[in-house]
Amino acid sequence: MFGYCGKLLYVNLTDGKLEDRELSEADAKKYMGGSALAARILFDMKAYAADPLGPDNTIALMTGPLTGTLMPGSGRFEIAARSPLTGGFGVSSAGGFFGAELKRAGYDGVVITGAAESPVYLWIKDGAAELLPADGLWGKTGADTMRAISEERGEKNCRTVCIGPAGENLVKYACVIAGSHNFAGRTGLGAALGAKKLKAISVKGKAQVELAEKQEFMDIREKILKTLAEDVTAKSYSAYGTAGTMQLGMLVSDVPTKNWRVADWEEGSDKLNGISVAETILSGTKSCYACPIGCKRVVTIPDGPYARENAVGPEYETVASMGTMQLVDDIEAVTAANELCNELGMDTISAGSSIAFLRECYESGLIGDEETGGRALKWGDPKQTLELLEMAARREGPGALLAEGVLRMSEIIGKGSEEFAVHSKGLEAPMHDPRAYHGLALAYTTSPRGACHITHADLVAEMGVYTYPEFGVTGGYDTISSKGKAEMVAGSENLGMVAGSAVMCMFVIWPLSIKREVLPALNAATGLGWSMTDLVAIGERGWHLQRAFCNMAGMTAADDKLSSRALKPHLEGAPTGLDKVVATMTSFSPPSLPFVKTVANAAVGRIIPVQKNVVKGLGRLLFTKKLSAAEMKKKESPDLEYMLREYYTVRELDREGRARPRKLAELQLSDVAETMFPDGAPRPTA
Numbered sequence: 001m002f003g004y005c006g007k008l009l010y011v012n013l014t015d016g017k018l019e020d021r022e023l024s025e026a027d028a029k030k031y032m033g034g035s036a037l038a039a040r041i042l043f044d045m046k047a048y049a050a051d052p053l054g055p056d057n058t059i060a061l062m063t064g065p066l067t068g069t070l071m072p073g074s075g076r077f078e079i080a081a082r083s084p085l086t087g088g089f090g091v092s093s094a095g096g097f098f099g100a101e102l103k104r105a106g107y108d109g110v111v112i113t114g115a116a117e118s119p120v121y122l123w124i125k126d127g128a129a130e131l132l133p134a135d136g137l138w139g140k141t142g143a144d145t146m147r148a149i150s151e152e153r154g155e156k157n158c159r160t161v162c163i164g165p166a167g168e169n170l171v172k173y174a175c176v177i178a179g180s181h182n183f184a185g186r187t188g189l190g191a192a193l194g195a196k197k198l199k200a201i202s203v204k205g206k207a208q209v210e211l212a213e214k215q216e217f218m219d220i221r222e223k224i225l226k227t228l229a230e231d232v233t234a235k236s237y238s239a240y241g242t243a244g245t246m247q248l249g250m251l252v253s254d255v256p257t258k259n260w261r262v263a264d265w266e267e268g269s270d271k272l273n274g275i276s277v278a279e280t281i282l283s284g285t286k287s288c289y290a291c292p293i294g295c296k297r298v299v300t301i302p303d304g305p306y307a308r309e310n311a312v313g314p315e316y317e318t319v320a321s322m323g324t325m326q327l328v329d330d331i332e333a334v335t336a337a338n339e340l341c342n343e344l345g346m347d348t349i350s351a352g353s354s355i356a357f358l359r360e361c362y363e364s365g366l367i368g369d370e371e372t373g374g375r376a377l378k379w380g381d382p383k384q385t386l387e388l389l390e391m392a393a394r395r396e397g398p399g400a401l402l403a404e405g406v407l408r409m410s411e412i413i414g415k416g417s418e419e420f421a422v423h424s425k426g427l428e429a430p431m432h433d434p435r436a437y438h439g440l441a442l443a444y445t446t447s448p449r450g451a452c453h454i455t456h457a458d459l460v461a462e463m464g465v466y467t468y469p470e471f472g473v474t475g476g477y478d479t480i481s482s483k484g485k486a487e488m489v490a491g492s493e494n495l496g497m498v499a500g501s502a503v504m505c506m507f508v509i510w511p512l513s514i515k516r517e518v519l520p521a522l523n524a525a526t527g528l529g530w531s532m533t534d535l536v537a538i539g540e541r542g543w544h545l546q547r548a549f550c551n552m553a554g555m556t557a558a559d560d561k562l563s564s565r566a567l568k569p570h571l572e573g574a575p576t577g578l579d580k581v582v583a584t585m586t587s588f589s590p591p592s593l594p595f596v597k598t599v600a601n602a603a604v605g606r607i608i609p610v611q612k613n614v615v616k617g618l619g620r621l622l623f624t625k626k627l628s629a630a631e632m633k634k635k636e637s638p639d640l641e642y643m644l645r646e647y648y649t650v651r652e653l654d655r656e657g658r659a660r661p662r663k664l665a666e667l668q669l670s671d672v673a674e675t676m677f678p679d680g681a682p683r684p685t686a
């Protein structure tokens, strides 16, 4: 098989049995790889009925057909299991080098079942695998674990994924660590590994991925590199990382602040954004395997309480979750919080959200000193954030509560706290606000993994940065309107599923033409001859499989909801009203004539560092179009019910939130329909 190794490694940790199984060409053609293929495997293994922290849960770590080739953004892997955090389909992706090395070691993926009696790690080299004791690794941080395995195996350049202390302690949002800058952060899959006592998977290989049409593939790659080199968003990621547009986000209240209470905290975003980082502590950048963008930050803090050299710089999500969410405007303190989460192995979004939620519970008197171990919880106290992170990872004192994530915390605390526990299906919402982009409310609600910003392309589609006509994402959306969002969200989810199944970085795939660049690259790599219709069907099939998994796990239409805090106007302050001006800027599309396009792109490139000033200047010029604070507040309520109604029609879901059997049959998922509806007719889900 071209593009694939054609082989999956099945590992049973209970009896220690390791087995190679074929990846059939039919499955590759139907599910492609990564996220969709993992969903197929987990559905077949009935992981939806497993205890997420039990030996019966199945974990699938998958690559895709482009992984390990020279395609930009293709060094990633997807990892999936029944989520300890949501109880539904848990999936998360990480960049770096591990995915590529797994393919070089001869496997398209690893499927893990059972549980070991004492800690182990999985060692894979050149097509051979073994389980080895990891007692000496238990308790170690991610970096120490990777170093120790490398030394023990005598392999300087092996690549490792592992869990930290948080995963061992079954913190519900423990992540999978895949390198200094790379983490499969979401849905608590580190806890699923910890419950199985699997500390790490380490790989080394030297095989090359065979390509069906090598020259054609390299020609397409050249074209893609050119597209990325000219793309303004990719340029912004290179220069300023993912936090480069944070000030722009704050101008439209897209940056959650003080547990989603505050509409506009300009001072905070002025200090925390990626441009400020570039002007102060940035000391380098890093890239994943074969990626020319290099969005990862390396920072040096010369002195003070958070001094460190060439440390991992925080990405946007962390800058917001550990910064604005806590009312902390000190980028050095945020860097320290980021590194602590990385070492302990915790998702920064969920960890920061849980701490902000606890702070609000304390401030509003719903909990007291008894629950906090005598600590007076305060906004804007970075040292306290660090202490709480340590305690969460070790489940000590208030950490035992924090380690559960905001849904369970709100169930334990009660007293109306669920109103400001911002999550969907138990996954803490990421750091983009649906009140700024209404479609996000729907995307957070309908993503099978819970509130998620990256398994779809809603944000860039709503901003007007990119369109994907092949997926029905045609552009021209009004950011603060709920009209016309359902088709866009469904289409952008299908696109996200294709990216997750090809296992390509979303930051790379977003600027590309799916029809002219991604599809030809996939076909040149595999020779499988997918059509554009096939690609859309793979996206749709993967989404429906994951939805069916969630249904079988007990989720219904009643779980398609988002906490009211993110759907009602901000409690403190008001948005700037510059939404139209920001939208004009983000949806700017250079003319298509090559020379004009190059000049326009260069001009826009120069605007990136001063984007906030440009928007504010334009806002003054177009003042009549700027909405008043009162008008703006009125527009701050996404109509989730309306969007969901439209979405159910687009997705062909019944009133209980399940796909209709005929829809599943159309997607060649009749067996899934038979499992869901064993009597041939829809029955109420559990």
Ligand code: SF4
Pocket (backbone or CB within 6 Å): 072, 073, 074, 095, 096, 237, 286, 287, 288, 291, 292, 293, 294, 295, 296, 505, 506, 507, 508
């Ligand atoms: S854009 Fe960033 S995250 Fe994506 S592959 Fe490149 S370096 Fe990695």
